[in-house]
Amino acid sequence: MTTLSIHDLEPQLAANRRFWCGWAGDRPDTDLTLYRTDVDHVLFNGVLRVCDQPLDQAVEKAKKHLAGTRWSWWVSADSDEGTADGLAARGGELISDMPVMAIDVTTVRDARMPEGLTIRPAAGDSEVHDYVYAYAGPLGLEGDLDLVVDRELRFSYPDVIRLAGIVDGETVGTCTVSLGTGDVGALYCIATDPAYRRRGIATALTREALRIIRESGRRVATLQASSEGEPVYRNIGFETVTRYRLFTFSE
Secondary structure, three states: OOOOOOOOHHHHHHHHHHHHHHHOOOOOOEEEEEOOOOOOOHHEEEEEEEOOOOOHHHHHHHHHHHHHHHHEEOOOOOOOOOOOHHHHOOOOOEEEEHHHHEEHHHHHHOOOOOOOEEEEEEHHHHHHHHHHHHHHHHHHHOHHHHHHHHHHOOOOOOOOOEEEEEOOOOOEEEEEEEEEOEEEEEEEEEEEEEOOOOOHHHHHHHHHHHHHHHHOOOOOEEEOOOHHHHHHHHOOOOEEEEEEEEOOOOO
């Protein structure tokens, strides 16, 4: 594998495209990267980039492909220059400005396990079911959660590891590690049951994910941070390397 810097953006953005397309079975490498899972959440359907394509045409295609879903259009350094302003001019509403954070995993110490916490991969239908239901509330997922479970179980790539934080036999924290085929490991679905927060569970799950990425031979880990999660990741050593601006359109 190539030795990367945390400031090499394209492999990180490519890892994000691959992860979200993995939910829907779509291709992550197209000039207009679309994905549709039909899960009722703006992050689970959308556009991940547009390159070398007239924006009017791209917006028309996206609206047609994603009609009937809640969806978002991700804009970062892998999209054509001026995309964000162009979407705003065409009625797109900015709904989120997320930091993309990265870390050199060789600099991170292993997790210190909070008392009573066990971390293990969620494997099998029942454990994946519990995993989804654990992150659904903290991540704002509503509606048909069994559809989310089904999408998890049918995920396109076998290189996703779902780390479940277990306390007293119950899944109370989650962290998904996507290893992909490149040089970057990506983290998603980092969540903790509100009743178990401020115990270091999210930190322990994140550090365990970084250990797995390091042992896979990769050097860089990446994630997109919520406002609640950003201080946690910064304390571990993550740095902001770019941002995603997310837009949505009214029907």
